[in-house]
Amino acid sequence: MNKPTVHSPEAAALLKLDNQLCFPLYAASRMFTKAYQPLLQELDLTYPQYLVLLLLWEHGERTVKQLGEELLLDSGTLTPLLKRMEQRQWLTRRRDLRDERSVIIGLTESGQQLRERACAVPAALLEKLDMPEAEFNQLRTQLKHLLTLLA
Amino acid sequence: MNKPTVHSPEAAALLKLDNQLCFPLYAASRMFTKAYQPLLQELDLTYPQYLVLLLLWEHGERTVKQLGEELLLDSGTLTPLLKRMEQRQWLTRRRDLRDERSVIIGLTESGQQLRERACAVPAALLEKLDMPEAEFNQLRTQLKHLLTLLA
DNA sequence: TTCGATTTGATTGTGCGCAATTAAATTTCA
DNA sequence: TGAAATTTAATTGCGCACAATCAAATCGAA
Numbered sequence: 001m002n003k004p005t006v007h008s009p010e011a012a013a014l015l016k017l018d019n020q021l022c023f024p025l026y027a028a029s030r031m032f033t034k035a036y037q038p039l040l041q042e043l044d045l046t047y048p049q050y051l052v053l054l055l056l057w058e059h060g061e062r063t064v065k066q067l068g069e070e071l072l073l074d075s076g077t078l079t080p081l082l083k084r085m086e087q088r089q090w091l092t093r094r095r096d097l098r099d100e101r102s103v104i105i106g107l108t109e110s111g112q113q114l115r116e117r118a119c120a121v122p123a124a125l126l127e128k129l130d131m132p133e134a135e136f137n138q139l140r141t142q143l144k145h146l147l148t149l150l151a
Numbered sequence: 152m153n154k155p156t157v158h159s160p161e162a163a164a165l166l167k168l169d170n171q172l173c174f175p176l177y178a179a180s181r182m183f184t185k186a187y188q189p190l191l192q193e194l195d196l197t198y199p200q201y202l203v204l205l206l207l208w209e210h211g212e213r214t215v216k217q218l219g220e221e222l223l224l225d226s227g228t229l230t231p232l233l234k235r236m237e238q239r240q241w242l243t244r245r246r247d248l249r250d251e252r253s254v255i256i257g258l259t260e261s262g263q264q265l266r267e268r269a270c271a272v273p274a275a276l277l278e279k280l281d282m283p284e285a286e287f288n289q290l291r292t293q294l295k296h297l298l299t300l301l302a
Numbered sequence: 303t304t305c306g307a308t309t310t311g312a313t314t315g316t317g318c319g320c321a322a323t324t325a326a327a328t329t330t331c332a
Numbered sequence: 333t334g335a336a337a338t339t340t341a342a343t344t345g346c347g348c349a350c351a352a353t354c355a356a357a358t359c360g361a362a
Contacts, residue, residue, distance in 0.1 A: 014273035015266070017205050017221070021287060022183045022276070024294035026198075027223050029180035030319075031301035032173045037320090047177075048348065054168050065310065070168070072178050075311050077349050084347080101310040101357050115166070122165035125173070129300055136172060139297065142290050143175035149280055150182035181349075188350090199318065216340065226341050228319050235317080252327050252340040 035128055039121050043114060048073070049085055050118070052105075056091065057115045061106045063096065072151060090114060186279055190272050194265060199224070200236055201269070203256075207242065208266045212257045214247065223302060241265060 017023050033047045040050055051071055055062055062070075064078055071078075082105060085091050090111035096102040129136070168174050184198045191201055202222055206213055213221075215229055222229075233256060236242050241262035247253035280287070 011270045011274070014277075015205055015270060016209055017202070019291075020273065021280075021291045021294070022180075022187070022198075023202065024291060024298050025176065025180045025183055026202075028294055028298045028301055029173075029176045031223065031298065032176055034320085035301060036173070046347065047173075051168070051174065051177075054166055058167055063310090072182065073348090074350065076313080076351080079312055081348070099310085099358070103311065119162040119166060122171065123162070126165075129172075131297070131300060135293070139293050140170075140172045140175060142286070142293070143172070143179055145286075146282070146290065147175050147179045147182065149282060150179055150186055185350085197317065214340085224318090225320065227321080227343080230342055232318070250328070250340085254341065 035125060036121070039124055043117055043121075044088065045114075045118075048077070048081060050121075052078075052081070052085065053090070053107075053111065053114065053118065056105065056107050056111065057118075061104050063102045063104055065102065067105065186276060187272070190275055194268055194272075195239065196265075196269075199228070199232060201272075203229075203232070203236065204241070204258075204262065204265065204269065207256065207258050207262065208269075212255050214253045214255055216253065218256065236262075 013019055036047050036050070040047060043050075045053070048071075052067060055067060055070055064075060064082065067082075068074055068078055082091065082093060086093050089108050092106045092108060094104055094106070096104050126136075131139075164170055187198050187201070191198060194201075196204070199222075203218060206218060206221055215226060215233065218233075219225055219229055233242065233244060237244050240259050243257045243259060244254055245257070247255050277287075282290075
């Protein structure tokens with residue numbers, strides 16, 4: 001089996017945007033976030049901030065480390081993001097008394113209440129997408145599998 | 152048909168990260184870019200810069216507008232990115248003499264030559280992924296379809 | 303117990319990504 | 333033709349995203 005080279009037709013084909021997996025992934029991810037934007041703007045949230053709230057609504061308090069593991073984001077991204085959310089009084093940041101290295105993120109009253117306004121967001125996006133449920137579920141499953149290959 | 156509310160089980164389920172399509176898309180996109188990173192670093196390229204070069208290698212000269220349409224990026228992203236690539240002498244920027252509003256992006260000699268080193272990148276990523284070709288192709292097709300729904 | 307290794311977050315610096323605005327060139331059409 | 337509308341980039345400002353580094357707390361083995 002010969003390896004493709006720059007001179008081989010295979011290598012040239014692989015260098016075309018149209019044959020790649022990563023580009024539609026990259027573009028669709030940005031377009032999806034853009035589809036969220038008008039809905040999230042009403043809540044004064046960005047998409048990554050919304051993701052943090054999803055986890056807090058679902059699980060209650062989380063350490064920065066846990067949020068990072070679940071969202072695949074590091075402290076260089078999360079620390080300033082969480083500080084902005086703290087300033088807006090949606091969440092609180094405090095050191096774990098049993099292990100002062102950890103910072104525990106919790107919801108404020110406003111943060112809890114935001115959930116009621118956010119509950120309309122996923123359904124609105126589903127409607128925007130207008131994708132058959134079977135296709136949606138299959139794509140979600142495949143993306144989760146891809147993620148296990150990459151993470 | 153009742154609309155889901157925050158109190159309904161459906162709405163609560165939709166607010167879980169695990170049931171969403173956008174999050175695995177968002178996470179997989181970032182992890183994919185991270186998988187490219189060590190390979191692109193050898194070429195002194197970021198992933199979006201690599202995308203620009205893919206188009207220039209494939210099509211030759213492109214205006215900023217064309218690059219923006221093909222990559223779904225706007226001038227606020229492309230202009231500084233292209234200026235950095237110009238500084239590194241991979242491409243040239245010049246006004247279209249027939250329409251001074253347009254800026255034409257072309258490859259330098261170094262930019263052309265970079266193609267030979269980049270041709271190994273897609274195959275290396277495929278190997279890293281180690282995904283059956285059928286699954287790869289199906290996922291790519293579905294993501295392209297998703298992109299048409301979103302773009 | 304103590305000191306080296308590990309864990310955890312914070313900080314710094316660079317590069318996107320995008321909304322909003324501006325400015326210049328071109329096109330349109332009255 | 334000439335003013336208004338449109339097109340195209342550039343600029344500005346803000347928020348991620350992440351590599352690299354640092355500092356503090358904790359853990360663990362000798």
